[in-house]
Amino acid sequence: MRILTASDRTLLVEAADLDEAMRLNLAWDGVPGIVERIPGARTVLVRFDPLQTSAAALAAVLQATEVDAEHVPHTREITVPVHYDGEDLSEAAGLLGVSAEELVNRHLAADWQVAFSGFAPGFGYVVSGDPLFDVPRRSSPRTRVPAGSVALAGQFTGVYPRESPGGWQLIGHTDAVMWDIDRDPPALLSPGALVRFERAARQTLPLPASPPLPASPPRENRDELASRRSVAARHAEDTPGRPGSPARGSVEIVRTSMQLLVQDAGRPGHAALGVSASGAADRRALRDANRAVGNEPDAAVLESVGGAVLRFHGEGVAAVAGAIGELTLTDAPGITRSIAHGTPFATADGDELSLGHPTRGLRYVIGIRGGLAAASALGSRSSDTLAGLGPDPLVVGAIVEVGDAAPHSVEPVAPLRDLPASSDLVDLDITLGPRDDWFSASALETLTAQEWVVTPRSDRVGIRLQGDVPLERTTQGELPSEGAVTGAIQVPPDGQPVLFLPDHPLTGGYPIIGALTDRCLDLAAQLPPGARIRFRIARIEEGLS
Structure with missing residues (x-):
């Protein structure tokens, strides 16, 4: 070890x-x-x-851990029916030196067990004791792999829970649901589970019969029917939350910029299911906005990349933290006043909050007293943009209801932070590892001596960095998939690093040269395109290896 x-x-x-x-x-x-x-x-x-x-x-x-060397304990047994009709079945068989029929038969006969999860929620890496299964990935990954695709790569079988890009060899498909948020556990293939693949029964679907034409209502009932439809239409118009009649105590999206999401403190503890913690990218801004309005520190807020316009329905209290820019509130009669950053302000029905393009930082965080009552997934209202969990990104016309959580005492306004503007130089502390030994000595020097520019190709998954000198690897080849943390600095083959943010994949095959210290994560979330980064190595405990 x-x-x-x-x-x-x-x-x-x-x-x-x-x-x-x-x-x-x-x-x-x-x-x-x-x-x-x-x-x-x-x-x-x-x-x-x-x-x-x-x-x-x-x-x-x-x-000091001692484990049983004879067998891996299993948690449960799962049967997955498969239609062996994948596009790569013949090619994969050829790579293994067997016929397609033998590949299928050995896939059915092998004893499989889920080793770990990653890539996406519900994606289990399933391994067997049959030495046949060691298949290279496709040289060119597909941009779209259908949900339910059964695939091989390396020594693993996997089933894609949702449509996504992928480079595994497709040998079939299943109708089994790999991920269901309402199931316990949500992942069908969770670590430790024993898996048996079986041939799916062929199904013949009868042609649907032509539906009978609806009979016309009797003439004497038509006026009554029209009256009932009119009442139903008026009821729909008056229903809170429906288009045209927002719920009292809600926020309506009038204009968005690049991205507007619901976020809270995230959903840690579900990594075994392939689910990252996600959550607010700037955790300090989340706490500052909530404390300013008297919420619990982890209550759901709005996270806006760039400016936005929000309309309040009902009376309330709000505060804006995070990025720094012009903030104004326009009331129903059209009178506009400035809003102080980080300071709570009262809102009345019809008020519109305008967030200007940030002059410093990138992400605004808008806290509203009571928190946002968006849909919850695995105990969190955070929107995970990679996994597709939580509320959908908010668009113009969307309405989010405000919760009714009892307010706490309002805390003092947090001091204004010194956030970076585009072209500013920011120092970020990192620890080296775990794969710094995959890189040359000159690459390690370049990592900290060279300035790295934040490119526009950045999002909540990661910040793509650009440097004059790429990082040189001394160890080539593919790294077996291993876990990654928020703040990890992953280095693809082109040598230009990617700095992981909260929605990053849990596992990956590119080496990670280092990672941000925890206290630098919030600042990294506020780096706008064009900002420059200089990494500094932080001292931590020694003697771990």
Whole structure:
């Protein structure tokens, strides 16, 4: 076992092989101080609470773990019916030196078990003991893989829970639902589950019979029918939340800029299902906005990239934190006044809040007393843009109701933060690892000596950086999928880093050279395109490896 630094709050444990990684992951369930575990192909990423344990103390506990070397305990048994009609079935069989029929028969006969989850919610990496299954990925990934596609890559079988890009070899499809938020657990294929694939029964669907033509109502009933329809239409117009008649105590979207989302503190603790924590990108702004209006610090808010215009229905209290720009409130008669950043202000029915293009920072956070009562998924109202969980991105005309949570005492206004403008230089602290040994000494020097520019190709998944000198790798080839944290600096083959933000994939195959310290994450979320970054190596506990 080798234990590496993955961030100032995360360790990456290297196991001898996939079986040992699976055993270790299950053995560490309930270890004090561990917040979350993300198993990979030969690793387990362990995130810990620094208030409960230290990196060195936790590393000692993990290092002393003894596991059963004979078998991996299983959690449950799942049967997945498959139609073996995939586009790559013949090609995959050829790569393995067998016929398509033999590939299918051995796929059916093998004993499979879910090793870990990642890539997307409900995507399980399923492995067997049959040495046949070691298939290279496609040289050119597809931009669209249909939901339910059964595919092979490396030693794994996977089933795509939703339509997405992908480079695995498609051998069939299933009608089984891989991910259902209303199911317990939501993921059909969760780590430790035993899986048996079986041939799906062929179904013949009868042609639908032509529906009979509806009979006309008797003449004497037509006036009564028209009257009932009129009443129903008036009722629909008066129903709160419907278009044309917003609910009292709600916010209507009049104009958006680049992106407007509902966010809260996120949904940590579901990494085993392939679900990232997501949540507000700027956690400090979330707390500041909520405390200003008397909410709990983690209540749901609006997160706006760039400017927006919001219309309030009903009376309330709101505050704007995060990015800095011109803020104005226009009342129903048309009188406009300026709003102070971070200061609570009263809203009346019909008031419109205008957020100008930020002069500093990138993301506004709008807190409203009572919090937002958007739909919840896995205990959080956060919108995860990569996984498609939580409320949809808000568009013009959308209406979000305000909750009725009892207000707390309003706290003092938070001091104005020094957020960056475009072209400003920002210093960010990082820890090296876990894969800094994949890079040359000159690359490690370049990482911290060179300035990196934030490109416009950035979102909540990650910030794409551009530097004059790309980072040079000394270890080539593909890294077996392993966990990644928010703030990780992943380096694709072109040598230009990607800085992960809250909606990043949980696992990946590109090496991670370092990660931001936790206290720098909020600042990173406010970096506008054109801002420049200089990385500084922070000192943390030594002796982990």
